[in-house]
Amino acid sequence: MSVTPIVAELTDLVFQVAGRLSAEFNAAAAELDLPPAQALALSTLCEPVPMREMADRLHCDASNVTGIVDGLERRGLVTRQPAPHDRRVKHLVLTEEGARRRDLLLERSQAEAAELFAFPDADRRHLRDLLARVVDARA
Amino acid sequence: MSVTPIVAELTDLVFQVAGRLSAEFNAAAAELDLPPAQALALSTLCEPVPMREMADRLHCDASNVTGIVDGLERRGLVTRQPAPHDRRVKHLVLTEEGARRRDLLLERSQAEAAELFAFPDADRRHLRDLLARVVDARA
DNA sequence: CCACATACTTGAGAACCTCAATAATCAAGT
DNA sequence: ACTTGATTATTGAGGTTCTCAAGTATGTGG
Numbered sequence: 001m002s003v004t005p006i007v008a009e010l011t012d013l014v015f016q017v018a019g020r021l022s023a024e025f026n027a028a029a030a031e032l033d034l035p036p037a038q039a040l041a042l043s044t045l046c047e048p049v050p051m052r053e054m055a056d057r058l059h060c061d062a063s064n065v066t067g068i069v070d071g072l073e074r075r076g077l078v079t080r081q082p083a084p085h086d087r088r089v090k091h092l093v094l095t096e097e098g099a100r101r102r103d104l105l106l107e108r109s110q111a112e113a114a115e116l117f118a119f120p121d122a123d124r125r126h127l128r129d130l131l132a133r134v135v136d137a138r139a
Numbered sequence: 140m141s142v143t144p145i146v147a148e149l150t151d152l153v154f155q156v157a158g159r160l161s162a163e164f165n166a167a168a169a170e171l172d173l174p175p176a177q178a179l180a181l182s183t184l185c186e187p188v189p190m191r192e193m194a195d196r197l198h199c200d201a202s203n204v205t206g207i208v209d210g211l212e213r214r215g216l217v218t219r220q221p222a223p224h225d226r227r228v229k230h231l232v233l234t235e236e237g238a239r240r241r242d243l244l245l246e247r248s249q250a251e252a253a254e255l256f257a258f259p260d261a262d263r264r265h266l267r268d269l270l271a272r273v274v275d276a277r278a
Numbered sequence: 279c280c281a282c283a284t285a286c287t288t289g290a291g292a293a294c295c296t297c298a299a300t301a302a303t304c305a306a307g308t
Numbered sequence: 309a310c311t312t313g314a315t316t317a318t319t320g321a322g323g324t325t326c327t328c329a330a331g332t333a334t335g336t337g338g
Contacts, residue, residue: 007249110146
């Protein structure tokens with residue numbers, strides 16, 4: 001029954017790399033007084049976005065987003081604003097401080113990421129192509 | 140200060156692949172009535188292992204493991220057994236049912252993983268080598 | 279024996295998550 | 309208009325995961 005060893009190996013490696021990346025992300029987040037999920041939400045926020053859209057981005061339940069945004073709002077980083085065309089939806093909008101915090105977060109976490117991928121550009125592109133193949137293997 | 144676009148791209152791809160893998164893992168876990176963290180702990184468990192070692196494997200606080208193992212014990216999948224040589228440490232040992240559940244979990248999640256990495260073997264090995272380079276870039 | 283480190287637990291508090299149910303609104307068909 | 313049915317966001321209950329600070333029991337080295 002056993003799966004090809006290479007598959008287990010690949011799975012493991014992907015988790016290791018992702019693990020480091022997210023450890024670095026979370027560390028950067030923690031320095032900015034942001035819990036992981038809130039940081040993740042913040043990092044995807046640029047243009048105003050409906051709650052529902054955020055739920056999709058985070059691959060989680062809508063009711064979940066309520067709590068996360070509560071946190072971000074309590075910290076004064078986003079506000080909920082009623083959408084003009086549909087009174088059911090509320091848009092998440094970055095405050096000044098929210099935008100500043102978001103930029104810091106991205107800056108720091110990407111700086112760490114850059115170190116992880118610090119090898120010749122040809123290899124990086126090759127890695128990108130292979131990973132891309134995995135991703136849209138079944139899109 | 141902007142990071143090379145390729146780095147952002149790589150980061151994104153790695154997260155996407157890891158995201159799918161862990162979504163599949165969590166789904167398999169959910170079918171077996173296992174919360175994510177408990178499933179992860181279970182999946183790493185084969186030989187008896189001290190709590191502390193488990194904490195290292197999960198990259199989390201020791202006090203955290205107590206709660207996770209409480210869950211696994213409540214479900215009857217592991218037991219804590221005092222280690223012979225050091226009375227401070229407790230070994231996590233799989234029960235019969237625990238071993239069975241663990242095998243099912245690995246079987247199912249690896250089957251999903253195999254589909255993700257279903258492309259020529261030469262490419263898979265290449266991908267492995269590149270990822271390995273990332274991992275021990277700073278080990 | 280003493281000082282110190284280590285393994286595990288406990289407790290408080292926050293964060294995160296699922297699920298079921300609700301209120302408000304929209305979109306369509308009738 | 310008016311009902312039906314979907315959709316958006318929230319709430320509440322309950323469980324899981326996390327951090328952090330303290331505490332207990334045990335090992336180790338001077």
